[in-house]
Amino acid sequence: MKTVRNIFINNRVCSVFCRQFLIVLPLIENMFAKIHHLLLIICLSLLIYACFPEPLDVEGVPSPENQVVVNSQIVPDQFLAVSITRNFSALTAGPQSNIDSFLTTILISDLEIHIRADGQTYIMDSVAEGIYGLDDLPQEAGTLYELSFINPYNGDSTRASTTMMEFVGFESLETSLLVNEFDTLLDVQYSLIDPQGKNWYMINVQELDSSIDITNRPFTELINDENFEDESYQSSFTVFFRDFAPQDTILISLTNISEEYYEFLELRNEQRYQFISELGEPVTYPTNVINGFGFFNAHLPDIRIIQADSL
Template sequence: MRKLKIKGKGMFLGGMFLAMVSCFPEPIEVQDVPQVPQAIVVSSVLIPDEGISVVLSYTFSALERGDKNDSVLLKELLLESALVEVASADQSLVLDKLDAGVYASNGLKAKPNTDFTLDVADENTPLVATATSKLLPRAFFDAMELRYEHNNEEVIPYIAYQFKDLPGKNYYVINVQKLIQRNASLEELINAKTFSYLIEDDESQDTIEGSFSITYNKDYEIGDTLMVSLGNISPAYYDYLDKRNQSFFLIDVVSEPYNLPTNINGGYGFFELFVPDSWIETMNVERK
């Protein structure tokens, strides 16, 4: 009985305290937060022996999503009609529109150490974007091995690699990602985060070899098929990918804000031409 009385008083006092502190102020609605000006976003793809394609979209403001889902929004953001030109010293190509936002050509002469310029003019807005990129010599794996490791219940891909270092100072990327279905949903596409392992050569070795594990993503399973791709990239793109890697771990409150670097004048994204050496492997051997 005595205990009950004490508890009753305690509950009363606790309730009183909570009542006092629970008077939260009404939030203030604000209108004058600046919005990002619309700009063109560029992604480029160089397909060995097939050609080039460029994907173009618009930036969108933080409030623009409204009640649209990501799929609807992204479709609206693609550039419906644009003049897209890729040119080098001995070639100039106007890319054909394959689909909304996708412009391509199979006539590109992908000669190493050639500088290419990209010019984009949106036909529905006054927006333009330009960029340049040097096509660097292609690097090839001498050997690549895909295994998996266990960490508690997690499956962790493990990649061992070996390739010849190209002459001069070079920057390489090994991109790894689980293959997704052709009819993957937009959500799956957004969540298919490529892991980019970056390598800067030291110019003293003929062969570069090493290994790494992918620990940030818990979604791997034994039997997954992964694409592992080696590319010889520019220092600017190396920096871009480095910042992108860091962004996976960023949480707003405990991270410093920054915008990813870009080489697009008047826009965002990156125009980088490199011919990757891509391997597709199934992850069904455990690393001992």
């Protein structure tokens, strides 16, 4: 008998990328001397969103064909980071896996990754195994970014493109702790100024500590401007399935995102309500990568760091 969860987690290798990024943090700091330690932690936190449901014993499940998985993160006015890994299934790794050993089997190195923007082609630097960085890429709203490299599994070109969305930040942000007999929740009240045109937003809430837990993804609130286009918008939400405490350091970020990434996150959010995951159907997540999986993004988050004891 083999242990397998009902959802293949090809799209979640970006959370593994976060763990590896922490391992090579000194190398990144030497390479990009202007990057502050806090910005690196923020970058990693925005990428963490792995989830491990309870296992289901089955047998005879075939392994997927090897394919590359692309994930990216921009730190505003600092750098672009891209991870290239191979896909893996729930048969390959689980909550009891040795993450450090597992990383060496999925990270893909020695690639020449090109980024084209504003008519100029940049070659990304290899920061560490499977991780590539670029610190001189122009970051302008409306710019089209095109990523390309040779896929080591089939010899064809893997490509992806994304447009940097207009920066939208919090107009106001207030938080408070909600204590009940079971746990302590976080209430978030916010407002933003919605620019012209259709827009889609995500707000991520993530507790930060010295060890990044790849099984603990951020709480994500999704918003679209269908009902409030081109005006100030105020709303609130409660972060559940968490237990906050005084002295907790919490990251809250607002990002104007693309429609296709919004649809990806919407599908992912639907899965968080399936308490009995074995009864849910397998999910195939969308991708903007040609000849690969994952998502290539160039979003500019408005990042706030708060202390729970000051709420």
